[in-house]
Amino acid sequence: MKRSMTLRIRVFNDSLEDATQLKGIDQLTFQDCKYSEEKIIEIAKDQRNKIFVAEKDREIVGFISLLQVQTLHYRGLWVDLIAVAPAYQHMGIATKLLEQGKQYSEELGVDFVSGLVAIQNIGSQGTFKKSGFRPQEKDFNLFVWERK
Known part of the structure; x- marks a missing residue:
């Protein structure tokens, strides 16, 4: 029998306690x-970023980090x-986030x-689909340059 869980979604509060729990997850x-x-x-305080946390009994059990993007073609999240x-x-927390x-x-x-999900991450793909997201039908390559 599954116990019901009281979950609260709130904005990350820029505290050391929140940051420690977020880093732990x-x-x-x-x-x-x-x-x-x-x-x-510091990153969370950047106005382009928004972090929401899922909290159960005052403990952070999940989070979503969002980044606002804007180009000459679109405004996105x-x-x-x-x-x-x-x-x-597997309790629906990612879907709620x-x-x-x-x-x-x-x-x-x-x-x-939008979100980029690894091909092998079937769980995250299912969560995105359950929330109404759909894979792009276009083919793209992800190009990355990393500082050494």
Whole structure:
């Protein structure tokens, strides 16, 4: 029998406590965050960025990081990262975070919301599809340049 879970979605509050919990989830899911908690707060304060967290019993169990983009052709919102702590996966939390991102995009009045999902990440693909996203029918290559 599944217990019901009271979940609250809120804006990241730029606190050290939030940054520490966010970094912990990132480390559990991606093992990739190279930034300090202070740098995470600095990034979150950039007006182009918006981070929402999913909280259960005052503990952050997931987050979505969004980035506003604007070019000569469009205004968009990029789902940069979405992560849920392993103990809370498969409970609909990522879907709720994506829905919050879509709601935020409505407030901004952007043309679209997009996210890049790894081909092997079937779970994230399903979450995006469940939230009304669809894969692009166009073929693109992702080109990346990294500073050494």
